Amino acid sequence: MNTGLDSFADPANITVLYPFAGTEVPLAIIGFILWMAWHVVTAREENRQWDELDRDDVGGPPAA
Template sequence: MSTIGYESWAVDMADVGPIYPLQGWEFPMVVIGVLFWIGWHRIQFVREHKHLEQAKQRALDHERIEQSVERY
């Protein structure tokens, strides 16, 4: 079974060209990889922004600050 269309390897290898499977898929796979990378960064940005906003709200909660100061 050959994925590149050759039945016999008894040929001049200089004339063969690429010998790996899925030849010709480099560009589509790079595009998919870049889109995945950008999407992952976008998801992380949104999640971290939400987390930091919640932390900011907790830090600026004046009632909690007053309660913690009154304890001591």
């Protein structure tokens, strides 16, 4: 794999050396949105499971 640099004599002319330069902010925003969506989906699923257990009264203390 070649970076395209022949000489490091003039560092002012060296631009970015990695792919997808300039996409850091949009990718970070997308990552944050996906992370928050994961929390929402997980919380809803856990609440649904707790409601189901509460309805079935599974594992709770015996009724008086």
